[in-house]
Amino acid sequence: KAGVTQTPRYLIKTRGQQVTLSCSPISGHRSVSWYQQTPGQGLQFLFEYFSETQRNKGNFPGRFSGRQFSNSRSEMNVSTLELGDSALYLCASSLGQAEPLHFGNGTRLTVT
Amino acid sequence: GQQLNQSPQSMFIQEGEDVSMNCTSSSIFNTWLWYKQDPGEGPVLLIALYKAGELTSNGRLTAQFGITRKDSFLNISASIPSDVGIYFCAGPNTGNQFYFGTGTSLTVIP
Numbered sequence: 001k002a003g004v005t006q007t008p009r010y011l012i013k014t015r016g017q018q019v020t021l022s023c024s025p026i027s028g029h030r031s032v033s034w035y036q037q038t039p040g041q042g043l044q045f046l047f048e049y050f051s052e053t054q055r056n057k058g059n060f061p062g063r064f065s066g067r068q069f070s071n072s073r074s075e076m077n078v079s080t081l082e083l084g085d086s087a088l089y090l091c092a093s094s095l096g097q098a099e100p101l102h103f104g105n106g107t108r109l110t111v112t
Numbered sequence: 113g114q115q116l117n118q119s120p121q122s123m124f125i126q127e128g129e130d131v132s133m134n135c136t137s138s139s140i141f142n143t144w145l146w147y148k149q150d151p152g153e154g155p156v157l158l159i160a161l162y163k164a165g166e167l168t169s170n171g172r173l174t175a176q177f178g179i180t181r182k183d184s185f186l187n188i189s190a191s192i193p194s195d196v197g198i199y200f201c202a203g204p205n206t207g208n209q210f211y212f213g214t215g216t217s218l219t220v221i222p
Contacts, residue, residue, distance in 0.1 A: 004154070031208065043155075043200070043212035056207045090154050098143050098204045103154035 002027065004104035006091050012110045018079040021107045025072050025093030031055075032074040033101060034066060037088040046089075049074055050096075081111045116201055118213035126221050131188040133216045135201030144177050144184040145202040145210070155200055159186070191220050 005024040013019050025032050034046040045058035049068035066076040072093075078085055088108050092101035118135045125131060135144070143162055147155035159170050161177035161184060168175055176185045184201055201213040 006154075033208075033210070035212075042214055043202075045209045045211075048208055050208075056209050058209065092154075094208075097208050100143075100145055100157050100160045101202075101210060102157060103147075105152070105154045 004091055004093050004102055006089075006104035006107050008107060009105065010108045010110075012112065013081050014112050015081055015083060017081050018077065019081060019109060021076045021078075021089055021091075021109075023074045023076070023091030023093075023104060025074070025091075026102055029093035029095055029102070030072055031094045031096055031099070032068055032072060033092045033094070034074070034076050035090045035092065036060075037090055037106070038086075043090070046076070078109075083111050085109065086111045116203065116211050116213040118199075118201055118216050120216060121214065122217040122219070124219045124221065125191055127191060127193060129191055131191055131195070131218060132185065133187075133199060134183060134185045135213045136183045137203060137211075138182070140181040141203035142181070143204055144175070146173075146175050146184070146186050147200045147202060149198045149200065149215075151197075158199075188218075191218075193220050193222055196220050 007022045031050045033048040036044045048056040052068045063079045068074045088106045090106045092103045094101050116137050145160050146158045149155040159175040164181050165179050166177040172189045174187045198215045198217050200215050202210045204210045
């Protein structure tokens, strides 16, 4: 079974731009979550989608948004990029509530 | 938000030695997960624990779900160079948001 796939692996953007990250979950997994990982803050929850609906949202500004499609694939968008948005963005899928997360290899976003 | 405290923060050990690390929470969890992350990759699930007092093994790894449900422990026996990486504990709230520990960085000296 294929794992969680995230594209692109690396991205360099300038301040003020926007970016879209993509995630394909493990086949059969309907829950997709996004996490931001930085050296200072560790792994921080962004949001979770289940059956195309955002079920939970972390404590991030409205510039961070996402969506999930009917095939469970998910995208995450960050608008008006700031230098502090530089991080590894990880997508994880799971079978459902409180089930173990299975992570992709992430998208490394650098904002200059 | 919820804080998971992991200790130690880093470990430097000789190949063949055993390793112990732990994770504590200010709240009760009904599930504890342990992950390993290698540089440039996403965290990989090692062990999942679902019941207080549960002891589960995965090869040379053994994890325990603390009886108070506020802590968990991970042991690695007879460490080898490929055990190098950062180990994270994690637990979910009722809303399926997972909280992650601060990580334990393991270095194995051949």
